[in-house]
Amino acid sequence: MNRFAIEIKWGIIYSCAVLAWMSFEKAIGLHDEKIDRHANFTLLFAIPSIAIFVLAILDKKRNYYSGYFKWKDGFKSGMMVTMIVVILSPVIQYIIHTLITPDFFRNVIEYSVNHGGMKREEAEGYFNLKNYMIQSVISALVMGTIISALVSVFLRKEKSNFTGSY
Secondary structure, three states: OOOOHHHHHHHHHHHHHHHHHHHHHHHOOOOOOOHHHHHHHHHHHHHHHHHHHHHHHHHHHHHOOOOOEOHHHHHHHHHHHHHHHHHHHHHHHHHHHHHHOOOHHHHHHHHHHHHOOOOHHHHHHHOOHHHHHHHHHHHHHHHHHHHHHHHHHHHOEOOOOOOOOO
16 A cells, blocks of 8 residues: 555545535635625634544554554654645645636625725735635645644554563
C-alpha cells in the first residue's frame, strides 16, 4: 500500500467537503440574497474541517501505526493531508467560482461597494478568482498546520516500555 494513501484519501475527502459546503451555502442563498451573512457562516466550516483532520489522523494511527504513534507521526500525517489540500485548493476554487457559484464575485463586489464601504476598484482587486486561489492555498497551509499540530497532541499514544515486573 502506498505510504501516503491514507493522507491522499483524506485530502480528497476534505476537498469534496469544501465543494459540498460551498454548494450548501449557494443553495441557502449565502452567495446572493443573503450575502451579508456569508462571512460569518463560512467560519462554521472550521467544525467539519477539524473533524476531517481528526478522522484522517485517527485513520493513519489505526491503520498504519497499529494504534500507536508519537506526536511527530500524527503531525507528519496531518501535514501530508494539508499538502494534498494545498495542491487541490486552486482547482477547488476554480470549480466553486465557475460551476457552483459563478455570480459570487459580482454579488460580493456589489455588496461590498454598496454596504461595506469599499471602493469598486478595491473590491474588484480583492474579490476575484486569482486572489481567492492564493488565499485558499495560504489558509489551507496555515490552518492545516495548526490543526495537525493540535490534533496530534490529543491523539498521540506511544507504546509503553513497562513490562509489569519490578
